[in-house]
């Protein structure tokens with residue numbers, strides 16, 4: 494079976510609607526047809542400052558949300574990135590194969606470092622896409638289901654795989670990005686031209702999986718729209734409404750056209766109310782299940798431990814080949 498792999502950062506302890514609709518929901522649908530590896534990228538999370546205890550709790554909570562959303566840990570390998578040392582080891586090798594200018598072209602670093610100032614940004618944040626390349630190449634993944642914001646990082650991964658293969662001989666599978674059509678990019682409810690992100694400045698535009706229903710309701714009802722009062726899908730002229738329609742469509746599997754048809758007669762309030770129902774019902778179920786799983790951390794840790802063993806086996810095999818190919822002396 495073809496291999497897929499994907500991960501998310503544990504920051505803040507709750508995934509958001511963009512993570513769910515752009516990535517996690519697709520993972521759940523794909524896991525039957527692929528040999529799937531899903532992991533929580535704690536090593537990526539520390540590229541910005543984290544509180545140690547909060548990070549530990551958020552890492553468990555993120556794994557629990559994967560399961561609660563429908564990832565089956567019997568079927569898929571669900572593990573924690575730092576439990577597999579080969580990620581950091583292969584990242585070092587790939588660092589030596591990446592041009593400085595090549596890394597400097599990554600727009601996510603430019604966006605994120607602009608927020609904190611380049612001096613405050615860590616070198617780890619700069620090399621984030623190289624660690625991500627290592628994550629993917631270690632497992633010989635055929636496809637990587639991610640949101641549209643990861644397109645450029647996937648290109649870098651493909652370039653590095655191709656470069657390594659041509660320099661040292663066929664070693665890595667060159668992975669394809671798998672980017673869903675609907676939900677590939679969910680926008681902030683308050684700034685509907687900026688992607689919904691856990692590192693957003695304000696909380697009001699961010700729907701969290703772990704928010705209580707009344708909080709989610711308030712955020713949706715206060716979502717920024719526009720003054721013309723007409724419900725139609727127009728990303729340019731009406732980004733707020735377009736975003737609400739996209740969320741609705743992706744959640745329900747309906748088309749935005751059919752939603753426009755249904756809601757065209759009414760006001761924005763009716764659309765928002767119906768969306769509140771859809772979103773709170775789905776997220777409520779995930780939240781409840783997550784809290785149950787977190788009630789038994791020992792059981793969750795057993796699941797993660799078994800998966801780490803499987804992941805390590807596959808990753809170590811790739812790393813050993815890489816070390817051999819580049820000429821590192823085998824440990825006697």
Ligand code: ATP
Pocket residue numbers: 500501502503509511512513514515516638639640641642643676677678679680688689690691692693
């Ligand atoms: P940050 O902004 O701090 O990078 P994030 O919200 O992008 O956080 P990540 O853990 O970096 O979260 O991303 C996890 C997955 O969620 C990736 O596959 C990414 O493409 C997807 N994703 C993130 N934000 C969105 C969004 N707004 N719409 C669709 N997919 C998204």
Ligand code: MG
Pocket residue numbers: none
């Ligand atoms: Mg991100």
